[in-house]
Amino acid sequence: MIGIDFSSFAINTITGNLEEKDLDGKADALPLIRHVILTSLLSIKAKYKAKFGNEIVFAVDNKTKPYWRKSVNPYYKGTRKESREKSKYDWSYIFDCMSTVKAELIENFPYKVIEVEGAEADDVIAVLLRYVQENRKVREGLIKSPEPFLIVSADGDYVHLHKFEGVEQHSPKKGSLITVKSVKEVNESLLTKIIKGDAGDGICNILSAPNCLVDKIRQKAVSTEKFLIPLLENSDHSWLTEEQQERMRINRILIDFDYIPQDIREGIVEAYNSYVVKGSKTKVFDYLIKNRLKVLFTRVDEF
8 A cells, every 4th residue: 555645745746846936826836736746646656556556545634623632732733833924835825726636636536535533644644554554464475464555755753653564655855765774763763752842743842841832932951861861761761750751641642653542543444444436547537638737648547
């Protein structure tokens, strides 16, 4: 299976291939956006289908109600809006275009596009990866192994899923695979992020109040020697204060994919298993003609 984080894939593809003047919302960039997304998709399929198969699943953030992590930490992703307001791009316009392309993928292409209320794209990919690990095996001689799974996203959080056998990650930003040396490295990376937090998602370190990043309060520094190394080397964290232990517990829930709630997991698996693909080769061909994507006419069978 090839699991594509739609937002990460689309944003990196768009900003990596189009100029700022194309994305200021003053001119219609939707045809260009369609072209670069579909062309990049075909490149990924051509490069990886021999190893990971033809099944493409797009994972989509669903904001019809707050993400489940917001109930754990109300400041979760609280800094995203401000960061985008400072950006050189017209994000409102880009997101509108992405929403249009997502709807077109659902209606015309032979792929599953999975979104579940309260879940993010990384939840969808993490859950489907585990589902594939547990339910699909491929035989190599006398040995059965989990079906290989490719994650398409530049998001470093997915590195924590590299602990599973047969998992690789393609970064659309770099145009190449993200590699890790060992499961030990993966586990250390996860624990480090739990301790130090994740500024991009508004998650503060375990020494600081959870509102620091949103309210622009300076966080307390996490000493490598005093905190990070002892916590990485010893599973006994009882020497932390109760407040620090609680913050560590909350950060683990927010960051560690093993803590995705059961109802979210079940919803994702149900959405995947019950999904009825609307698209077909005929619809793809008609779509390409309608939207004047002439360069892709001869490649319709590759979709």
